[in-house]
Amino acid sequence: MKFTIKRSAFLKSLADVQRAISSRTTIPILTGIKIVANEEGLTLTGSDSDISIETFIPTTDEANALTIEKTGSIVLQARFFSEIVKKLPEENMEIEVLDHFQTLITSATASFTINGLDANNYPHLPVIDTNESFTLPVGLFKQVIGQTVIAISTHESRPILTGVNMVIENGKLLAVATDSHRLSQRVIPLETSEEQTSKKYNVIIPGKSLIELARTLDDNSSTIEMMVTENQVLFKTENMFFYSRLLEGYYPDTKRLIPDNSATEIEFNAVSLLGAIERASLLSHEGKNNVVKITINPDIVKISGNSPDVGNVQEDLDYLSVEGEPIELSFNPDYMKDALRTFGQTDIKIKFTSPVRPFILVPSENNQDFIQLITPVRTF
DSSP: OEEEEEHHHHHHHHHHHHTTOOTTOSSGGGGEEEEEEETTEEEEEEEOSSEEEEEEEETTOGGGOOEEEEOEEEEEEHHHHHHHHHHOSSSEEEEEEOGGGEEEEEETTEEEEEEEEOGGGSOOOOOOOOOOOEEEEHHHHHHHHHHHGGGSOOOTTSGGGGEEEEEEETTEEEEEEEOSSEEEEEEEEOBOOHHHHTSOEEEEEEHHHHHHHHHHOOTTOOEEEEEEOSSEEEEEETTEEEEEEOOOSOOOOOGGGSOSOOSEEEEEEHHHHHHHHHHHHHHHTTSSSOOEEEEEOSSOEEEEEEETTTEEEEEEOOOSEEEEOOEEEEEOHHHHHHHHHTTTTOEEEEEESOTTSOEEEEESSSTTSEEEEEOOBOOO
16 A cells, blocks of 8 residues: 655544544554555545544545555554654655554655554444434534533443434434433434434433544535434445444333423523633632522522532622512522623523522524523532
């Protein structure tokens, strides 16, 4: 194998596939990147057996300055190889596989020879044996990921909660995540065929996979294809395949957690409320109990925090409207900050039912398609 390429084009694909590579894998060859050169271009693959990412660099794109002199394949140690490519002195680089899988990397007067592995021993990628696919707008899908992964569980005691449950039916995609203390749910419309509209697809995708997927998605791509099989999901863009295993099991029924009615409703600007909670949490983080209290009366709304070791904080809040009964409850400010950041600059409504029942945050307008739910902290 021998090829020359523009280093910046190579580094972009290299960085994408490296997201799938873990140093903790029990299969030594998976600490490497597989490179395959053929007449059409270069294919780079990285995998940790849970996530696999494959990118393609075509010879037809002149911006890549890719010339394949000799076809072939090799697996190179990811950590060393990417550091070498980053530090090469010139924009153009050449890679050539010599005898016994030794690989020569040259750029200007610098040359490295590193040991490679036989690409034939690299595990095969999952086979996605379905013709059915869903087309998603990249920008909107990245937004859905960002809004839901904040609520996944980080504890392995309930593995199913470390994923995002995605349900496709009736021309809509519903994404929901919960760690049992908070919940995030987003619904977006989907373009589906008549046959797909009559079916229901229900999968649980690991949150880690979705976070890495969002990082690899290029905003220049307008759409992404999603294909689902029994235990794998594949996301396809023009020059990238992103595979992830699915979590097995049944996701809890989260519909019953979302209250249907409320006793108190208050409207805020999300950015303004976020600033106030960030200030209140400066002291709550120093105390043993990381809680902040909100008190809502018809004429005044305030948040407060008391950390006996450090001091206390109190702030009157600017709000847009309030209706319903007076209420006072405590919450984890970190959960609230995470939730508020997902709304951006919009105005939001917070709906309370009681001091001990979960409350929800929704956009002031179109409040059916996006819900954040937080469970209060009992302080008595």
